[in-house]
Amino acid sequence: MAKRIAGDCGSISEGGIVHDTLERICELQPEYSPDNTPAMQERGRLVRSDLKTAIEGLRTPLAEALGSFGSDFLVEASDGIGRKTELPWVRFCSRNMSPNPTEGFYCVTHFSTDGSAVHVTVGCGSSRFHKGSSVPLPDHELNAQTDWARRVVIAEFGTVAPFDDPADFGAKRPLPISFQRATAISHRVPYSNIRATDFGELFDQAARRLRSIYAAQATGRDLTDADQRELEIAATLSPLSRYPGRQGYGLSAPARKAVERRAMDVASQFLRSKGYAVRDTSASSPFDFEATLSGKRIKIEVKGTTSDVAGDILMTANEVALHRSEKGNTALIIVSSIRLAEHSGVYSGSGGNVEWLLGWDVDEWLHEPTAFRVMRPRIAKSLPPS
Template sequence: MQSVTELLSSLERQHFLRAVERIDAGAKTRFSDSTKFDMVFNGKRYAPKEVTGLALEEAFKHTFGPADFKGGDSSSAFRTLRRCGFTIVPKTAMEAPTSLKSIVSEILSLQTQYSSENTDEMKQRGFLVRVALRDLMYSHIEQFEPTFSASGYECTIEGRDGIGRKVMSAWTRIYDPEMSSSATQGWYVVIHFSSKGDYFYSTLGCGATVYKDGDLADVDPTELATRIHWAQQCFAGQPQLAARFSDAINLHGNHLSGQFEKATAFAKRYDPDCFDETEFWDDLVVLTRMLISIYESERLGKIPLSDAPEVREHQSQLSETIHPKSGSSRGQGRFLSQAEKTAVELHAMATIRAALAERGFTDIEDMSAKESYDFAAKKDGIDWFVEVKGTTSAYANSFLLTANELALHQENKGRTVLAIVYDIDINRDGGDPTATGGRLSIDIPWDPDQWEFKATAYSASRKNLAQTALGKTTN
């Protein structure tokens, strides 16, 4: 019998969605209301343990009660909810009584008294950006969380003012932890504050620094500029967005502050003495929609110089399998669902079958279910072996290949084809995902020597297994 922790690891998002439907329909359960945390989904609050218990019932057709598993921020149940893209917030955030204007005005006032030491003023600034503003934003989360939940992302809010020595430019950000495990990685909506105390900003930006050999270093300027340009181009067809968040950002700070400015793709400036708080929250809703659009582009591999999503997922799964307790897979991104993968594969196979016929191949036969290649085909009386790869990535530069597949193509060099359908689009409007479009990269014949193959993991077995079984190994 599997433990509940093992059962939780098998749950998928669909099980939780059905659980929420049952609660909305008035299902009676043995679970009580939550005391410390709420799960927020589509703008509504639910008891996390109750949702999890019903999700377990949906998956395993067995009744679960509150004594069967634990809740709490570090529990397996909460980790499973977050893995499946659900947002959990502390109930204390609902009690945030202070106004946005009073919080940001005080932060800006304290900015003018900046010290790298943990002075009383910096302690108060830290409380405001890490707790007060965070909780106030959580108290408004019903406005922008539906954008996250609709696409399967978790909405988290955190503030930072420096560890040890205080940073000149403190901040509070909104993000998905799988897409941005730290402020040095990924994209997020972030609130910045000028060190002159004159303005604060709502922005959409990315990590500006990176850890190298234990030290914080600037992201390569060309790489950072490429990221920002790419993000801005994502909304080139929506000029109203660019106009709405086109303010220049000037934090009047130090070098790190300048890096934050360079890592900002979109910004809107507010004067603390005369800003419309309703407009601020409306702006935040729009910025989070833009953030999710960027997340979706990242998830599908549309960002410059990225590996295909299936390659990144493979690397993430390997990390989790080899080091299950290290949390090494956290923050490596969300990936395609099984239904999306199937749609991409079927679309790629159909597209390449048609492309092969156009190029004079005949007797095209699908061999993918039984051989280490996808199509067998003939051309000019010669038998060909065709490898088909489909990806949503905007680039045909990376894919996965098994050892058997590589051996076959090397042994039959000169009679193999590599056919990649890339930049495929996913459409979810009709319920089940469908794959459309894409561009072709077809190598006839394919020369594997033009590619670099990396062994991402090894299956290790002890030598002299017969002697090992007889107990003849030595220490």
């Protein structure tokens, strides 16, 4: 028997989903060839036309399942560019959040290479926005992305079920293997159970899990603080340019303020719990708190982020200079995983995980320039020496 799929909001109509199409693609999989053989021509037609059209027929309910991310609903399909691929696929997503298959997260249907099953999955591309541009993801970062997505789904739904099957499609070639590694959650439908499965409902549930991932991305939970800030800087410097997969989802100024307020509150409470007397200096100094304990004063920088990843942060030149000139007398507090709530345009922050770096040595961390102030020579000559 097929796994029973518990509906999140009731079954949706299967529309143009044709079980014959899914079965026939599976039957053609064992005849795979990289060449455009008659079998591969038939498979390509079924994937790129019949199945793609069937999923496009579910545009209205699937866009609704994606919530606010469904307004730019996109369906794409491929059986290989030039030479045929082991793993043909059809994907649907928000165009804004995943403008192409190498970027962002999306729902994608795969087929086992031996034709034994159909796999309805949520996975990600093999690149992401990092340090101002889109870069390929090394294995460890791709694993981190899929692990992060699973945690988001579990936080929202309590489990990854029914998308808890191994992402093993039988791929043997490098690119199809990367599709397997990029799969965050997967539901396997054996060939014998295709006709007993409501694929409309299954796609609906996949879309709702994708929506939870998009909602987390919308507040930058998958990007480090530095990546979030660089995205904002890039958008400011080139407002007409498109930045892959994240258009419109940088934090607004009010949202950023709420994150900063929450980080300061959490850091202050943390310092006081450690016995420090705390003075807020953020309005007048290049550091946020002066904290005193047993007659020793330290200057503390606070960085707050909605990110679940606290790998790197963005600092101003003045902040770096302070930590270098007063090394041993400064500290860094990173408050990550801050959650934002909005009501009538007013943002508030909650939660937050504290990382406390006392006696922090800024030179032990790697530094990379994010932006430069570039001045005309005549202006630079008129400025007083720094």
